[in-house]
Amino acid sequence: MQSLLAKDKQYVWHPFTPQKSTLEMLPVKRAKGCVIELEDGRKIIDAISSWWVNTHGHSNEYIADALSKQARTLEHVIFAGFTHEPAITLSERLINILPSKQAKVFFSDNGSTSTEVAMKMALQYFWNKQEKNRKKIVAIDGSYHGDTFGAMSAGDRNAFSAPFAPYLFDVSFIPFPGGDQANTAIEAFEALAKTGEVAAFIYEPLVQGSAGMRMYTPETLNTLIKIAHKYGVLCIADEVMTGFGRTGKYFSSLHMEEQPDIMCLSKGLTGGTMALGLTTCTQEVYEAYLVDDIMKTFFHGHSFTGNPLACAVANASLDLLLSEECQSNLRRIEERHAAFAEKAKGFKNACNIRQRGTILALDFDTQEESSYFNQKRDFLYETCISKGVLLRPLGNVIYVLPPYVITDEELEQVYGVIEHLFNL
Ligand SMILES: *Cc1c(COP(=O)(O)O)cnc(C)c1O
Numbered sequence: 001m002q003s004l005l006a007k008d009k010q011y012v013w014h015p016f017t018p019q020k021s022t023l024e025m026l027p028v029k030r031a032k033g034c035v036i037e038l039e040d041g042r043k044i045i046d047a048i049s050s051w052w053v054n055t056h057g058h059s060n061e062y063i064a065d066a067l068s069k070q071a072r073t074l075e076h077v078i079f080a081g082f083t084h085e086p087a088i089t090l091s092e093r094l095i096n097i098l099p100s101k102q103a104k105v106f107f108s109d110n111g112s113t114s115t116e117v118a119m120k121m122a123l124q125y126f127w128n129k130q131e132k133n134r135k136k137i138v139a140i141d142g143s144y145h146g147d148t149f150g151a152m153s154a155g156d157r158n159a160f161s162a163p164f165a166p167y168l169f170d171v172s173f174i175p176f177p178g179g180d181q182a183n184t185a186i187e188a189f190e191a192l193a194k195t196g197e198v199a200a201f202i203y204e205p206l207v208q209g210s211a212g213m214r215m216y217t218p219e220t221l222n223t224l225i226k227i228a229h230k231y232g233v234l235c236i237a238d239e240v241m242t243g244f245g246r247t248g249k250y251f252s253s254l255h256m257e258e259q260p261d262i263m264c265l266s267k268g269l270t271g272g273t274m275a276l277g278l279t280t281c282t283q284e285v286y287e288a289y290l291v292d293d294i295m296k297t298f299f300h301g302h303s304f305t306g307n308p309l310a311c312a313v314a315n316a317s318l319d320l321l322l323s324e325e326c327q328s329n330l331r332r333i334e335e336r337h338a339a340f341a342e343k344a345k346g347f348k349n350a351c352n353i354r355q356r357g358t359i360l361a362l363d364f365d366t367q368e369e370s371s372y373f374n375q376k377r378d379f380l381y382e383t384c385i386s387k388g389v390l391l392r393p394l395g396n397v398i399y400v401l402p403p404y405v406i407t408d409e410e411l412e413q414v415y416g417v418i419e420h421l422f423n424l
Pocket residue numbers: 110111112113115144145146147204209210238239240241242266267
C-alpha cells in the first residue's frame with residue numbers, strides 16, 4: 001500500500017487538490033452500497049455520493065449487469081450517421097419524465113459539456129433566427145456550471161477562475177435570490193430581461209451546490225422563469241446536481257409550474273457509474289435548427305457522444321430510480337433529514353439549517369465569510385474521515401447528500417459525526 005501511495009504521489013495529479021497539501025490520498029480497494037473500503041481495511045460511509053454522483057450505491061449489481069451485457073454487445077460507435085437502441089431508449093424514457101416541454105436530447109460527456117452545449121444551443125438559437133441583439137447570458141451570483149471556459153464564464157467569478165478572468169466572456173449576474181434578497185434579485189433580473197438583449201438565463205434550480213448548498217424557494221424561481229418568458233429569454237435549468245431525485249422529485253424543475261426551455265443533466269444520470277452529459281430542449285428551440293440552411297446546423301460533438309455503455313448504465317439507473325423501493329427511500333431520507341434538522345437547531349454554533357429533498361445542509365456560525373477557503377475545512381474533513389464518514393465541507397458548510405440506498409443505521413452514524421463536530 002505504501003508503494004501504491006508513493007506511486008500516486010509520483011505520477012498522479014488529483015482534481016481540486018493543492019499539490020503541497022499535507023492531506024494524504026486514501027487508496028480505495030472497493031466500494032459497495034454506501035461503504036468505501038480502503039486498502040488498509042478502514043470503512044468509510046460515502047455521505048456525499050462521491051461528489052454528488054452516486055444514487056443507487058457503489059458497485060450496484062443491477063447496473064453492473066447492464067454494463068457488462070452492453071460491453072459485450074456494442075461498446076461504442078460513431079454517433080453521427082449511426083444510432084443505437086440504448087441512446088434511443090434513454091432519450092424516450094427521459095422525455096417522458098422530464099418537465100413537459102422537453103422534446104429533444106443532445107448527448108455529451110459530463111456536466112460541464114452539458115452546460116457548454118446548453119449555452120451554445122441558446123446563443124445559436126437566436127443567431128439562427130437572426131435576432132442579432134440577443135447575445136447576453138444571465139446567471140446567478142455564486143453559481144457553478146462546470147470548469148470549462150464557457151461554464152466558468154457563467155459561474156461565480158472567484159479565486160478558482162481568477163487566473164482565467166481575461167478569457168471569460170461577459171455574463172450578467174443577478175443577486176442570489178434567497179432569503180430577503182429575493183425581490184432585489186427579481187427586480188435586477190427584470191431590468192436585464194427588459195433590454196431585449198438577453199439570450200438565456202442559466203440557473204441551478206432551488207439549490208446552488210458549489211456555493212455551499214444555498215437554497216431558494218420555488219415561488220421565487222417560478223417568478224424568475226415567468227419574467228424570462230415574458231421577455232423572450234430562454235431558461236436553462238442546470239440540473240447536473242439536482243436531477244434524478246436529489247431534491248425529492250425526479251427533477252428540481254418539477255417543483256415549479258413554469259418550465260425551462262433547456263435542461264442540463266449528468267452526475268446522477270448514470271447512477272454515478274459513468275461519465276455522461278445530456279442537454280435537452282423544447283421543440284421550439286429545436287425548430288430553429290430544423291431549417292434548410294446547413295450553416296444553421298449545430299456543429300458540436302464529442303468523440304464519445306452517445307456512448308452505448310454510458311447509455312445502458314443510465315437506462316439501468318433509471319429502472320432503479322423509478323422503482324417503488326427507490327421512491328420510498330427518497331421519502332425515508334427526507335423524513336430522517338427533517339428530524340435531524342429539528343435536532344440540529346439545538347447545536348451550539350449551528351445556523352442556516354436547511355433541507356431540500358435528500359440534501360441537508362447547515363453552517364458553522366463563524367464570524368468569517370462562508371467560503372471554500374475557510375480555515376476550519378481541513379480540520380472538519382479529517383475529523384469526519386477519522387470517524388468513518390466522508391463529508392466534504394464547503395468552507396464552513398456541512399452537508400449530507402447521500403446515495404439513496406443509505407440505511408437508517410448509516411444515516412444515524414453520519415448525523416452522529418455531525419453532532420460531534422458541533423460539540424467540539
Ligand atoms: C458538478 C456540476 C457541474 C459540472 O459537472 P462536471 O461533470 O463536474 O463537469 C455543472 N453544474 C452543476 C450544477 C454541477 O453541480
